[in-house]
Amino acid sequence: xxxxxxxxLPLCPSAxxxxxxxxxxxxxxxxxxxxxxxxxxxDGAVVAYVNRCAHVPxxxxxxxxxxxxxxxxxxxxxxxxxxxxxxxxxCIGGPCGRGRLWxxxxxxxDGQVYWYPSRDIGPKPSDxxxxxxxxx
Ligand code: FES
Numbered sequence: 001x002x003x004x005x006x007x008x009l010p011l012c013p014s015a016x017x018x019x020x021x022x023x024x025x026x027x028x029x030x031x032x033x034x035x036x037x038x039x040x041x042x043d044g045a046v047v048a049y050v051n052r053c054a055h056v057p058x059x060x061x062x063x064x065x066x067x068x069x070x071x072x073x074x075x076x077x078x079x080x081x082x083x084x085x086x087x088x089x090x091c092i093g094g095p096c097g098r099g100r101l102w103x104x105x106x107x108x109x110d111g112q113v114y115w116y117p118s119r120d121i122g123p124k125p126s127d128x129x130x131x132x133x134x135x136x
Pocket of ligand 1: 054
């Protein structure tokens, strides 16, 4: 019997992600703790990673949604300049050593980008859900 496809969640319209442009950043839970992830378009493909540097576990964007260097070639950590290959998240220079970014699975269909929660990464409950009264 075939396995059911993994559930996916809508992320943003495809048109929001220009080639090597600003990223879409969203809230997630990684191992149950609040974090953010980002998705950007590079060489036509949408890639996404947890927004956490492999050097020191901190957010990397130098302006909200800005992850690429001035030449728009590498993902650059704003803190100490670690550089990552956008296509696979591998560290290619700087203090990230042999580290790599934590990938988030994404795909695109009919003008919409989707992401796939995993065992380690899930959606952050909405504020509405968190504020909803609990049943007795
Ligand atoms: S925290 Fe990213 S390079 Fe140091």
